[in-house]
Amino acid sequence: MEYKWLQSFIVAAQTCNFRTAAEQLHLSQPSITVHIQQLEEFLHVQLFKREKNRVQLTDAGKLFQVEAQQMVNQWEQSIERIRLASKGIQEKIIMAMTPLMVETILPHVIYQFINDNPSLEISILVEDSVNQDQAHIGISLLPTRYRHWHQELLIDSPLELVIPLDAYDDETGTYIDYEELFQTYTLFTHHHPTIWGELLRKLRETYILTKQVSISQSYVVKRLIKDGLGMSFLPRMIVRKERMEGRFNIVPFEDFPLPSVPVYLFYKESTQVPDGLLDLLQTRNYL
Numbered sequence: 001m002e003y004k005w006l007q008s009f010i011v012a013a014q015t016c017n018f019r020t021a022a023e024q025l026h027l028s029q030p031s032i033t034v035h036i037q038q039l040e041e042f043l044h045v046q047l048f049k050r051e052k053n054r055v056q057l058t059d060a061g062k063l064f065q066v067e068a069q070q071m072v073n074q075w076e077q078s079i080e081r082i083r084l085a086s087k088g089i090q091e092k093i094i095m096a097m098t099p100l101m102v103e104t105i106l107p108h109v110i111y112q113f114i115n116d117n118p119s120l121e122i123s124i125l126v127e128d129s130v131n132q133d134q135a136h137i138g139i140s141l142l143p144t145r146y147r148h149w150h151q152e153l154l155i156d157s158p159l160e161l162v163i164p165l166d167a168y169d170d171e172t173g174t175y176i177d178y179e180e181l182f183q184t185y186t187l188f189t190h191h192h193p194t195i196w197g198e199l200l201r202k203l204r205e206t207y208i209l210t211k212q213v214s215i216s217q218s219y220v221v222k223r224l225i226k227d228g229l230g231m232s233f234l235p236r237m238i239v240r241k242e243r244m245e246g247r248f249n250i251v252p253f254e255d256f257p258l259p260s261v262p263v264y265l266f267y268k269e270s271t272q273v274p275d276g277l278l279d280l281l282q283t284r285n286y287l
Contacts, residue, residue, distance in 0.1 A: 009036060012032060093277070094134060098126070102219075109281065148268065155237055159258040160233065162249070164230075179207055186229065188215050
């Protein structure tokens with residue numbers, strides 16, 4: 001059985017059209033036909049039913065489609081391992097994280113691990129929704145939906161009310177008029193997938209909110225607050241640097257309890273994740 005047979009079969013099975021398969025693989029249509037015939041002869045089964053200009057998978061073809069994809073995946077993974085080994089790299093780890101986590105110290109933690117482990121290759125995917133089919137390790141604001149993943153709480157970050165630097169001098173101990181703050185500044189909302197529904201309801205019950213703007217990315221919110229254009233509630237873990245550098249005012253908020261922002265670490269049970277990497281991720285202080 002040859003790799004090109006499997007490749008032609010998989011694309012032909014997806015399209016049910018030999019001409020389209022040939023175009024996608026940059027081959028001639030007769031080449032696709034020959035590959036399928038050779039594969040059928042090797043397996044001693046009919047994979048396609050041919051009716052005039054149309055082809056459809058047989059029951060055996062539908063079953064083999066799954067097996068063929070698994071074989072190709074294993075083939076490509078084996079080649080990748082050989083390629084890495086030729087470079088002196090023992091293993092490749094794919095980490096996926098949401099954009100919010102890029103604003104924490106997490107990239108520095110990973111960079112430290114890469115420097116300490118030059119024989120490991122680490123790829124990082126930054127996505128709004130972590131694709132757990134591609135990743136070995138995921139860090140997300142939402143728990144995994146996959147059954148065969150190990151999961152644990154990595155961080156539980158409190159929220160903080162963040163306002164522009166010149167809005168309040170916390171060194172003087174000036175009295176904070178929350179009502180005035182919410183009437184003066186635009187409130188940036190919905191840059192977290194789970195907390196804003198209930199939080200916004202409580203805020204509307206307690207204060208008169210003059211203006212709200214929904215912004216999906218927290219890094220945009222931070223930039224707007226720095227420019228004095230509004231305020232928001234942000235997880236402490238993503239304003240750590242700005243807090244240390246004095247770029248924001250962090251206002252104590254005590255009118256009602258604020259929710260915290262959980263961050264989950266998960267990884268495939270079938271993947272051998274380096275212990276040192278997990279230990280580093282789990283023991284760092286992100287707050």
